[in-house]
Amino acid sequence: MMRQYELVERVKSYDPNADEVLLDRAYVYAMRAHGTQKRASGDLFFSHPLEVAAILTDLKLDDATIVAAVLHDTIEDTDATREEIDQLFGPEIGALVDGLTKIKKLDFVSRKATQGENFRKLLLAIAADVRVLLVKLADRLHNMRTLGYMAQEKRARIAEETLEIYAPLAGRMGIQEIRDELEDLAFRNLKPxxxxxxxxxxxxxxxxxxxxxxxxxxxxxxxxxxxxxxxxxxxxxxxxxxxxxxxxxxxxxxxxxxxxxxxxxxxxxxxxxxxxxxxxxxxxxxxxxxxxxxxxxxxxxxxxxxxxxxxxxxxxxxxxxxxxxxxxxxxxxxxxxHTLYKDGRTDQPSHLLNESRSYQWLRRTVDMLVEGDSPEEFLEHTKLELFHDQVFCFTPKGRLIALPRGATPIDFAYAVHTNVGNTAVGAKINGQIAPLLSELQNGDEVEIVRADGQTPPAAWESLVITGKARSAIRRATRDAVRKQYAGLGHQILERAFERAGRVYSDEKLKSALPRLARTSLDDTLAAVGRGEIFSGDVVKAVYPDYKDERRPTVDGLSGHGWFGLKGSESLKFKVPEDGSSNTAPKKKQAIPVRGFTGELPINFAPEGGAVPGDRIVGILTPGEGITIYPIQSKALATFEQEPERWLDVRWDVDEDNHQRFPAIIALSAINEPGVLATITQVIADHDANIDDIALKRPTPDFTGLIIRLSVWDLKHLTSLIADLRTTRAVSTVERITD
The missing domain is CATH 3.30.460.10 (Beta Polymerase, domain 2)
Structure with a gap:
């Protein structure tokens, strides 16, 4: 194990101005913090951070980086805290050590999610200070050199992670010597x-x-x-x-x-x-x-x-x-x-580092990937963005675009600019018209054909290579769907205001946004289109004096689940508490449905049902009645060629007389004892009723569940799903509407 004076001598051999007191203090602090901790080899744990520091002295790095290497496991594996590190060694070194500390407090369902979230944290720290990367790579290199003391299963996992993530990252940042050794050590353990x-x-x-x-x-x-x-x-x-x-x-x-x-x-x-x-x-x-x-x-x-x-x-x-x-x-x-970390000039940015294409590229990549994705998606897209061989292509004006091998003109378009990718409809490669999915080769000149108003198809996301293209396509798809919902919401509100005899305008709605707990007009319109906000509530928000006067419930209806309408009265139907339609109507338990005449039975969609808050559609079937579908139901495509069967319906549930409505959710949960009890307890805590459960075991590790529920409304169902998603044993939860 390297002694204290040896560490100081190694640093001073290339940096005579190194802070000897700082190095000594870090050595003593880490030695006391790790105490008698042992590694799998039986060596004192403190020997590991010293070896990491030794690797970095070979790269002639500044004393702050060497100190961070000596301390890099203290927050994670000892009682040391970030505040204590900041106090003793300064916030600069504290930030470096914190960037190297794995996330331990989050409870992820899968190892891949944990790996993805830790890697996200590491990349963010690297983007803030590249020295975090240098310490991390030295840490991984020493761990790989001593991997033989680990159990076979753990060796294989660490070696695979090294080959998939850390060796390519070292190569992408140009540290070839460390990349070569990491690859060989991983190869030796995976395929001895x-x-x-x-x-x-x-x-x-x-x-x-x-x-x-x-x-x-x-x-x-x-x-x-x-x-x-x-x-x-x-x-x-x-x-x-x-x-x-x-x-x-x-x-x-x-x-x-x-x-x-x-x-x-x-x-x-x-x-x-x-x-x-x-x-x-x-x-x-x-x-x-x-x-x-x-x-x-x-x-x-x-x-x-x-x-x-x-x-x-x-x-x-x-x-x-x-x-x-x-x-x-x-x-x-x-x-x-680069000289920034060799000369110890860490108080100001180095022009050489600022000009480093690899570091600029890394920061752009992190900025692009950090928002919105799940940990697993982040890890997948980072691998796509970081770890491919490259091809070099040119725009018609001679601009060089570097892309991963296997990239397409769609990837090229998004590399030029996001707007170019979003409006792309065709491509010319070396002057010849070519499919947008053609694989680009070194030296290709690529011209993108564009069309205003074009929206990228959602299917492109699975066809492109670069993370930037995938993120941009997903974002454009979300925006397009949101725009469609906003357009639908606008139409719904215009009709609602017309029925209420009031004037609708965007300006009036903007002034009422605080009463709707919304911050923008588009968000409100989209929420109405999705059925998250009832149009009548918007009318009341804009015109507080408005009262939605309804006709009284028509009593005395015979049969089961029937409703009637006379003249211009509002049509009403009764839904029993179990969501079926086999109980006679009762007072104040009816739901007005506008737009029909006559008497017809009401049913919910056989798969998925519908709950108040859903934007709903009625489908008329002669001789059978009306079936209520949520607007997002794929089953509605069956009736696209029969517009005469579509009826405009809407909810108006009496808040004083709650009823439950049918919904179906699909879950994937870890296959272990007590999971079903945990899930049912969450449902019970939310005051939802379970009507039926079907189980399927697709893999040894996970069990699939289809649960038929009765809930009060969409808000109730959404809250239940959100809590189920935070349950440790649950991997995924989705509502089924078909």
Whole structure:
């Protein structure tokens, strides 16, 4: 275990002005806080944060980052608090440590939800201060180095998470050295036999071709020197995981790989990069299709280099990377190579960091993804946005757009601007009309054909690749649905005011918004359209003196569930407490329904029912009566070609005579003892009545339930569903209207 003076010496070796007192205080504080805690290996837990700090000293990071590394587990695993850290070490270090602390107080149903919420918190902290990322990656690297002491199941889970999230994140931020080691360690734990086989074969190839590597290094150095180019040539073999990925991607055997070795040519200037390329291509033939210029077109993580493959000595394929020393530093250490955290200048933003494409991109991504999604969706979209290989395409004006591999013109359109994506109706790729779902290739010039007033189809969400496109499509779909509801609400209110003999105007409604507990006109109109606000209540809010006078209930109706209307009277029907229609009517238990004549029986939709607060429609069936459907019922599509059967109905329940109405909800719950009792208790606490329950077990872990309920109204049902969703054992709850 590293001693106190050794930590100080490591930091002072590259930063003589480091705060020695601060480092000493952090060392002592963390050692006392962790006390006798042990790791799975049996080592003192305190050895772990010291090793994390040691990894970061190799990156030559500032003393505040090193202190945060030493303290990074104190809030999570000891009695230390954020307030105490702030007091002893300052709010800057306190924020870093807090950003590295997992969320423990939230009770998530699934591990994926927990993982997603913790990752959301981490990304937000990284966007505020990128040093959080550097400490987190060093933390994960040391954990992976000591993963062998964990149980097999936990090893596999941590290795998979590392391969899916942390290694790609390190790569996206340009920290290639840490990414390579994380990938290899994860690969070794997930596929130990494959790892050992490839590593053994690589050792054999290195033994056979060791002389060849030295020959190529010497030959390249000599040829470049003859042209007056000072260069450092370094040969290296590829890592087992990168070999495995290539074999999997191209369905190749190990013997078919011809570029196991790669050579890096480090020169002084950008001009020397291109001069060196000329020397290499003059000496040896280039392999067609294997030339890439990331100097003129850098990757989004700021990576810059010229890549080429040639047929070198011994007819061997030789992969070459040509770059300057600065480019090499960024390629290996990514954002950690910027001077902000090397010189200790943390009190002001660094122009180099501000110009970092990877950091700017990360902040844009976080801003885009942080709102609205569930933890699982956030994790899924972040993976989509962060962890794909890239293609580079151009607008007709020459603007470069970097996209994940597999992206479509729809993704391209949203990358240009959200409005461009929302109004896209077609695309031209390299001047030719192409489907919007075409897969883009490197170098494609893409022109988007637009149409004003266009709304993106909801189906696009499942077809695009980028998180930005998915979020924008979902938002546009929500806005379009809301606009439709607002339009419907406007029509409902105009008719309601006309029936009341009052004048409707948007200005009058705006002045009444406080009485409706709403903040905007559009929200109110949409709420009326969805049936959340009764139109009569809006009339009363605008005209407080208005009284909705109704005709008295028509008594003496015979049969079951029948209603009658004479002349211009309001038509009324009685709904018994159990929601059926087999009980004779009683006084003051009727619901007026406007717009019919005659006497007809009333029924609710056989699946889903309807409750007061729903916007409802009546469907007339000759000889059978009227069936009441909620407006959102998909079953109404069956009657679209029969408009003469549609009747305008509405609720008017007497508040002094409550009745229950039928509704159906579908739940998915963890399969464990006592869950059904918990769910039924929540329903009972809400004063709802259970009419029937059907259970289905789709997986060993979860049980599906279909529950038929009787509730007072939509507000009652919504409140019940909201409480069920917060119940620990319940995964999902949805109302069924079909």
């Amino acid at each position: 036999e494959a790892y050992e086989t490839i590593a053994h074969r690589l050792d054999n190839v290195s033994h056979r071709n060791g002389q060849l590597v030295e020959t190529i290094e010497r030959d390249l150095t000599t040829r470049l020197a003859e042209k007056g180019i000072t260069a450092c040539v370094k040969g290296r073999r590829k890592r087992p995981y990168s070999i495995w990925k290539k074999m999997e991607r191209k369905s190749l055997g190990f013997e078919q790989l011809s570029d196991i070795f790669a050579f890096r040519i480090i020169v002084d200037t950008i001009d020397d990069c291109y001069r060196a390329l000329g020397v290499v291509h003059t000496a040896w033939p280039m392999v067609p299709g294997r030339y890439k210029d990331y100097v003129s077109t850098p990757k989004q993580n700021d990576y810059r280099s010229i890549h080429t493959t040639v047929i070198g000595p011994g007819h061997q394929r030789v992969e070459l990377q040509i770059r300057t020393q600065d480019m090499d530093s960024v390629a290996e250490y990514g954002i950690a190579a």
